[in-house]
Amino acid sequence: MFEGHIGHSFSLWNVAFVSALIVGFLTKTSSEISRGTAVVFYVTGFALVVLVRFILVRIVHDQTSISGAAARRIFLIGFEEDVERFNRDYDARALGLRVVSSSVLRGPDTIQDDLALAAATARMMRPEDVFILVPWAQKETIEACVDAFLRVPASIHLGTERVLQQFTDFQVERLGPISSLHLVRRPLTTFEIVQKRLFDIVASAIGLVLLAPFFAIMALLIKLDSRGPVFFMQRRYGFNQEPFRIFKFRSMTTLDDGPVVEQARENDVRITRIGRLMRKLNIDELPQLLNVLRGEMSLVGPRPHALAHDQQYERTIALYARRHNVKPGITGWAQVSGLRGETNTEEKMRRRVEFDLYYIDHWSMLFDIKILFLTVLSPKSYRNAR
Numbered sequence: 219m220f221e222g223h224i225g226h227s228f229s230l231w232n233v234a235f236v237s238a239l240i241v242g243f244l245t246k247t248s249s250e251i252s253r254g255t256a257v258v259f260y261v262t263g264f265a266l267v268v269l270v271r272f273i274l275v276r277i278v279h280d281q282t283s284i285s286g287a288a289a290r291r292i293f294l295i296g297f298e299e300d301v302e303r304f305n306r307d308y309d310a311r312a313l314g315l316r317v318v319s320s321s322v323l324r325g326p327d328t329i330q331d332d333l334a335l336a337a338a339t340a341r342m343m344r345p346e347d348v349f350i351l352v353p354w355a356q357k358e359t360i361e362a363c364v365d366a367f368l369r370v371p372a373s374i375h376l377g378t379e380r381v382l383q384q385f386t387d388f389q390v391e392r393l394g395p396i397s398s399l400h401l402v403r404r405p406l407t408t409f410e411i412v413q414k415r416l417f418d419i420v421a422s423a424i425g426l427v428l429l430a431p432f433f434a435i436m437a438l439l440i441k442l443d444s445r446g447p448v449f450f451m452q453r454r455y456g457f458n459q460e461p462f463r464i465f466k467f468r469s470m471t472t473l474d475d476g477p478v479v480e481q482a483r484e485n486d487v488r489i490t491r492i493g494r495l496m497r498k499l500n501i502d503e504l505p506q507l508l509n510v511l512r513g514e515m516s517l518v519g520p521r522p523h524a525l526a527h528d529q530q531y532e533r534t535i536a537l538y539a540r541r542h543n544v545k546p547g548i549t550g551w552a553q554v555s556g557l558r559g560e561t562n563t564e565e566k567m568r569r570r571v572e573f574d575l576y577y578i579d580h581w582s583m584l585f586d587i588k589i590l591f592l593t594v595l596s597p598k599s600y601r602n603a604r
Contacts, residue, residue: 446468
């Protein structure tokens with residue numbers, strides 16, 4: 219209900235505040251206001267704008283839900299099972315809708331009589347919208363419904379197929395003379411890809427230079443703590459499911475990279491002493507700055523899993539492979555939301571995938587920066603460390 223309102227309020231308040239500063243500068247009155255007063259006014263003003271907006275949104279939502287006076291009046295037409303499924307799957311009242319009436323189609327032999335009665339009922343009930351709940355494969359029935367309700371002064375909607383329920387941003391588009399149902403947008407535009415890549419290059423290069431002495435210390439501690447290489451490299455899928463080798467500080471005594479990869483568990487005996495500290499503080503992930511600089515990863519994105527795990531979950535979790543439509547990240551929205559660590563059940567992985575897909579569908583540069591800050595500052599980022 220409140221989604222997007224903080225961002226809109228922030229944008230509008232900044233425009234108003236900057237406009238006030240410009241007016242003050244032009245009228246030579248800005249010098250009369252101290253910097254402290256301006257800062258207090260900016261912060262408190264923004265808080266009040268958000269508070270008032272939330273109160274108004276809540277009032278409108280409650281009034282719509284309780285009285286239904288502002289709800290859009292809709293009329294349903296379709297076969298009995300489709301009408302029942304619509305009422306079962308959607309809470310019309312919560313969506314600001316009010317079903318004023320429904321008409322059921324009995325079958326192909328009575329279609330004309332059923333539609334004549336349905337259209338007459340709709341003209342009497344005067345809905346704002348008519349939803350045709352007929353399976354899309356039944357083209358002739360849909361055409362008959364559209365023809366009947368073109369005589370009713372209401373918007374006509376073709377009810378959603380089940381397959382569309384997994385897509386939240388589909389829309390009808392025209393490419394010249396071609397009409398299509400656009401299900402999924404390209405994850406990032408060309409400009410967004412360039413913007414994200416430039417940020418990755420600059421940030422990873424600076425990070426590697428600044429962390430070079432720290433890397434040397436960690437390499438020494440790893441070698442002193444246990445036998446084996448400093449770095450652990452494992453095959454992972456990157457953008458477009460292209461395999462690459464990920465760099466990590468070695469935190470375990472094993473170097474699994476085959477068809478079977480056992481996940482780290484709580485109190486796992488394979489984890490070294492220095493490795494336990496590194497994993498708890500996310501230090502073992504820092505060498506992935508090399509992967510970022512090489513273009514195999516991004517600072518922020520869905521965390522890459524071992525190939526064995528990818529192949530396992532692609533078969534059981536819908537849209538799992540969509541995670542590879544962007545570059546994998548050192549950190550991600552799922553990790554800063556507390557979904558880090560072992561995924562020993564399919565439900566845990568399914569939850570992580572939901573957050574990864576949300577990130578892909580809502581990407582922005584500010585979102586990336588927010589995740590980077592949360593990675594360092596939020597306690598959730600360190601939860602479930604193994």
